[in-house]
Amino acid sequence: MNTSPAHRDSVLRIDCHGDALVGLLSEPVTTSGSASAAAGASPAAGTGVLLIVGGPQYRVGSHRQFTLLGRALAAAGVPCLRIDYRGMGDAQGAQRDFEQVDADIAAAIDAWQREHPSLERVVLWGLCDAASAALLYVHRRRDPRVAGLCLANPWVRTATSLARAQVKHYYLERLRQPSFWRKLLSGRVGPGAVRELLGKLAQGRATAAPARAGTAGPGAHATDTRHYTEQMADGLRRFGGPVLLILSGKDVCANEFLDRCRDGGPAWHGLLSRPGLRREDLPDADHTFSTAAWRAHVERLTAAFVRGVPAA
Template sequence: MQIERPLIIQADTEHTAILHEGNSDTGVLVLVGGPQYRVGSHRQFVKLSRALAAQQLPSLRFDFAGMGDSAGRVADFYQRDAEITVAINAFFSAQSQLKRIVLWGLCDAASAAMLYCYRHQDPRISGLVLLNPWVRSNESLAQVKLKHYYLQRLTDKAFWQKLFSGGLNLSSSLRDFGQTWRQSRQKSKPLTQQRGDNINAQNYTGYMLKGWQQFTGNSLLISSGNDLTAQEFLALCRGNPPWQQQLSKAEHQHLDAANHTFSTAQWRQTVEQLTLDFVQRLAGADPGLQQDS
């Protein structure tokens, strides 16, 4: 019988988490990206934890401050290290058999996990599961839009029908295209030119890279084909040798048709199975797990 119970974690503010108990010494800390609720596509976090618990792998679903049922104010994703530390400590206290955990995050939660590894060399973390990490900048978004959005529109029959029927504001579209092209030519400031350790919205990707480089455990990257966020991340890796090197060290699974949140049952179950196999390998058990459909 699976046991799920809430944890009230007192820190600077009151956090709420849901513990899914298991007897394995390897657990999964599920970090939620962005202000989410637990229905729709993000029901996957509940289903993922239950799939893990079915194999006796414990997990903790943690609400950051100001999100879900946690009190306080929402912090930027690059300022969540203290909260992640609180969650890790609570997880180990609640499941005394734990020896290691995996950080699991989608979107900016994946980015937060990588930034945590920059600030903390935590031996308790043996794995990262990163889904469509957030590396948004004006430059990267513009480059991806040029390649995946504008080119796709040129092959779209509806676009040409709209153009020739007069339903398209051509001057506005050309102006948007020109602005996107100019942004795509901008160059981000190298991390080596940053002062101190003040991680912010302009420089966080460089620190994400450093965190990934410093991390000595195993990584699983799951990317979506139908998602600009994923395309930005993969483009960053393709165009930057240090990022490419880190990606080559990780296990990379690409779901070509999937959207950002893996919002169909098939995509969700694939993510569950990939996560299960990855965590079981870290735990030293055989993969090939069975799960409920």
């Protein structure tokens, strides 16, 4: 029995404006006895997955989800690079948020191509605000090397959107439960809980206002000062490659994203039905796909998606 690993890991050092980033590259081992060879799983030549990590987080991920995803992709024949962007994990530099990592993403692709000239295309993979960062990147940079997007539970959070999602997907459900009314009438639901409900209802009815302006990095859209969610919508609408959208059924962020697609105004109208978008719902999954079954499902979806990304 051949027990050789189906992947190999190596460190890729990345320079981003003088700051050192750390990347972990998982690559297929394509010997005749490897799992990837046995499965015949080979994506389009020259395609890899750049896994962007949202913050505050680093390249291993909650319950090692990013380490396991990268290795699973490599075992399926898909090379995967996981990075810490500046200020996170082992990377140098000042801490920043997802709106400010365009340069980090570009630097990672540059370094990967220098070390592996056969890499021609990348698929950006992100969970939560890393999915948002991927959309902001394709909106601002229009990088022709980005051939596909995998977006898991994208972040579109504002105070109003959170209140609306909580009212719609939690509080209204509680109001439908007889046990809630029995507790309320018996005094077991305190006045604080009632005030919280009324506050959420009022906040959810408020008109959504931009929380802050976008902070684009250098590139074609460096002067775009619209709210980041509007820039995300533009990125999704204008991106020319295929998109895999993975949504968890038991996740407030996913519910907020769906609400934004339905009620977010003209910028978001029709985006869920845009050509090239494939939506996959995991009805029982939580935000980080924390069980082995959910994780494996995401791994299979991603590998199949990448194999279908066309060459330029």
